[in-house]
Amino acid sequence: MTDLDISIDRSSPIPLYHQVASAFDKAIREGVLPPETKLENEISLAKRYNLSRPTMRQAMDRLVRDGLVVRRRGVGTQVIGPPVRRNLRLSSLYNDLQDEGSAPQTRVLTIETVTAPEPIREKLGLSEGSEVYHLRRLRLVDGRPLALMENWLPVTLAQLTRKDLEADGLYNLLRRAGVDFRMAHQRVGADVADEEQASQLKAETGSALVVMERTALDSSGAPIECGRHVYRADRYAFDITLMN
Amino acid sequence: MTDLDISIDRSSPIPLYHQVASAFDKAIREGVLPPETKLENEISLAKRYNLSRPTMRQAMDRLVRDGLVVRRRGVGTQVIGPPVRRNLRLSSLYNDLQDEGSAPQTRVLTIETVTAPEPIREKLGLSEGSEVYHLRRLRLVDGRPLALMENWLPVTLAQLTRKDLEADGLYNLLRRAGVDFRMAHQRVGADVADEEQASQLKAETGSALVVMERTALDSSGAPIECGRHVYRADRYAFDITLMN
DNA sequence: TATGACAGTTTGTCATGACATTTAGAAGAA
């Protein structure tokens, strides 16, 4: 049972429940409220912070949903522990590498506009004869090849140049062009490197590659982009956390 | 704008907000409320179903969190569409295959208890000299080999026999023994098949394998089990949906 | 015709109040 000192600014535009939830979130992350700590009951917490009980509950709802605390009827509320990093957000290799503190580099191997080949046309839900960008790029980290990336997207989405693509990640460019990413269907499998892949990735022909295929959708559910990326298996894998 | 007929049973132990949310959930899944349908405002919905507005909001909160509807202040509430299958639940290959309508079979190659090797001891957070089960199994579907699975778990968790393991999935056996799964950290990569793997999986030596490593934790955060599974890449891949 | 202001609409936030359900511990009975 711990008393947590929180300063609540009632003149702030930030909702009260959000201020309280954030303060508890921070205290849990920083270990001020360690796992298994029993929190005061809702009624007394609400009194302590001079809030109504539903407002206090709303703050706790947030923490429960974030997996930081557990509530049991008749018992009380207890800290579970710091949040689990699940890797479920729609991101890009470029952004992921940046988040890790790496400096991703891109070499554009192909940038062309073509009439969408049949499987691409289907994946992107385009009509016959639609034009798409066909991109092939090599991604390097610290000067070392990591992935070969092939992507297809409608030309109507954005104007892309070699220079753009070598300066920033594709998803960043699309976002800047107003594309509204909502979700992506992703499949992770494996393959072995052929001669060209091995050459580009500075690996042995026949070595293992992690293969990721993805179709990204915007908020109306329309496909934006599809692609196939292959990564050196000795340098990359996909981490995720599954929950019950 | 659509009127949805809902029967609410006020004598039922099921909370009112849950009954309403379920009815809307069902209507959205079944296309009765198709994507982009504008729902009535909260106040009039609450009146229609003879509920208080916070109760109606609580039902809508559920739908918003499940990604079925979107709410905009000043505008109203709109159906997004049926839920997206994200594959984020902690499951097992056995259960996944069953869910797909397949009949998984298991051949036990190794079942032994050993003193935990150092990397396993660390992964499972065990003390020096602890005994663990070491399991190696072949999983087949329709008589065709799909995956080679190696798992390690403390002997204190359950009594496992060859017969048990060939009759049911490991996770099912552990659940039946009272193990409380909470989450698992999973990594998906790639490798190439050595001679033994190729032989067991009826594949070519040097062919691509999808590699999944996982450590499962119980609800107290203690590691339960860790394992490394390799799958024929031509037969299996990991599908997931990422959201923004 | 275009822009800005205003009004109406809808969701978001917050409060007070009350009852129901579940849990754990204590007390009583066998």
Add this chain to the structure above:
DNA sequence: TTCTTCTAAATGTCATGACAAACTGTCATA
């Protein structure tokens, strides 16, 4: 000593009421 019942504590559900913030559409003015 063990089992059952009861009580207190805590969360879960639900209601009424009120104000704030964001959005859209309409109207007036330049």
